[in-house]
Amino acid sequence: MNEPRNRVVQVRQFGGPDGLEVVDAPLPTAGRGEVRVRVLASGLEYTDVLIRRHLYPQTMRHRPPFVMGYDVVGEIDQLGDGVSGFQLGDLVADMTVVGSNAAYSTLRADRLTHVPAGVDAAEAATLILSWTTAYQLLHRAARVQPGQRVLVQGAAGAVGQALLVLGRLTGLELWGTARGAHAALIRELGATPIDYQREDFTRVLSGGFDVVFDGIGEDGYRCSFAALKRGGLLCAYGYSAGVQAQRRMLTMLMWIARLYLWRWLPGGRRAFFYSINVMRARHPAWFQEDLERLFGLLATGTIRPRVAERISFDQVAEAHRRLEAGGLQGKLVLCPDLKL
Numbered sequence: 001m002n003e004p005r006n007r008v009v010q011v012r013q014f015g016g017p018d019g020l021e022v023v024d025a026p027l028p029t030a031g032r033g034e035v036r037v038r039v040l041a042s043g044l045e046y047t048d049v050l051i052r053r054h055l056y057p058q059t060m061r062h063r064p065p066f067v068m069g070y071d072v073v074g075e076i077d078q079l080g081d082g083v084s085g086f087q088l089g090d091l092v093a094d095m096t097v098v099g100s101n102a103a104y105s106t107l108r109a110d111r112l113t114h115v116p117a118g119v120d121a122a123e124a125a126t127l128i129l130s131w132t133t134a135y136q137l138l139h140r141a142a143r144v145q146p147g148q149r150v151l152v153q154g155a156a157g158a159v160g161q162a163l164l165v166l167g168r169l170t171g172l173e174l175w176g177t178a179r180g181a182h183a184a185l186i187r188e189l190g191a192t193p194i195d196y197q198r199e200d201f202t203r204v205l206s207g208g209f210d211v212v213f214d215g216i217g218e219d220g221y222r223c224s225f226a227a228l229k230r231g232g233l234l235c236a237y238g239y240s241a242g243v244q245a246q247r248r249m250l251t252m253l254m255w256i257a258r259l260y261l262w263r264w265l266p267g268g269r270r271a272f273f274y275s276i277n278v279m280r281a282r283h284p285a286w287f288q289e290d291l292e293r294l295f296g297l298l299a300t301g302t303i304r305p306r307v308a309e310r311i312s313f314d315q316v317a318e319a320h321r322r323l324e325a326g327g328l329q330g331k332l333v334l335c336p337d338l339k340l
């Protein structure tokens, strides 16, 4: 029997999407404690743009060529020595940060989460980075309470949509900034839209918000902090605005460091930066527990993440351009089996 063919998306050089290439690669073999999966779905994230541009702290040590791919849903097709609790054919998921934009990939068994039978692989993939981030921001970091008034910056984005859906399930009163064209989507997700190109969100609520979630970092998070009520909490988790404006990594790291100084200002407001990788390193069980809970919500139809498009290997560079251009209303997911 012919060996299956492996293909991967790799960064040939840091910078624009032209630095990505799709190449044939050797079929990996599962080592001790590992499984090999046939990849069914791997999300494409704005965070991939940061990694590709060499602006992502966790991958600063990587040098091209390396394989892209933050998260993966796959079917186990090989078990390494010493693996228990998994069988050939099982559907599993992991957040790998890099390495999952591939037809086949090896994964550490002790980091895997079972994916329930019957769920759509692309929808499941959207939950790994974007929805787990949203869930942990709400329930592990901010520990929100029903009735709180919450502002979500970048609400039409992958994490933003998840924050609105999960925030609504928790009984929050929600506002979301997005471009005007996304107003109907934001309303559909249960929030009051604020057009970030025309309206001043700091004036929307006179008393201020209990919690602001900000993955954009416009103005170095200053306006988000100003929109808080006394005693309010700013949870920053991204700096897309700095990336788009071609700011240096050091500048963005200074924005983040400054967040921790603001707690000394009058008003009792606090700010901090959330990282899914830091939280996973500190509390590995939380990551798995939270992802399992989200898979459960997907399996029962309680949540329905939006997949803007399933794409093939040859469309990945274009997908990166679309991520940078903005305007998407759902996630782009690489599905290696997709035939065009």
Ligand SMILES: NC(=O)c1ccc[n+]([C@@H]2O[C@H](COP(=O)([O-])OP(=O)(O)OC[C@H]3O[C@@H](n4cnc5c(N)ncnc54)[C@H](OP(=O)(O)O)[C@@H]3O)[C@@H](O)[C@H]2O)c1
Pocket: 045, 046, 047, 050, 129, 130, 133, 153, 154, 155, 156, 157, 158, 159, 160, 177, 178, 179, 182, 196, 215, 216, 218, 237, 238, 239, 240, 241, 274, 275, 276, 277, 323, 326, 327, 328
């Ligand atoms: N810390 C962590 O653990 C963690 C985890 C996941 C993601 N992130 C980071 O969080 C950020 C968001 O991630 P994502 O996957 O949700 O990205 P995304 O899908 O690209 O969404 C970002 C959204 O931001 C909107 N936007 C751009 N400029 C804006 C502004 N000035 N005000 C309000 N909205 C604006 C865009 O909306 P329009 O299309 O309307 O312009 C887009 O919908 C990224 O920087 C990502 O790297 C961090």
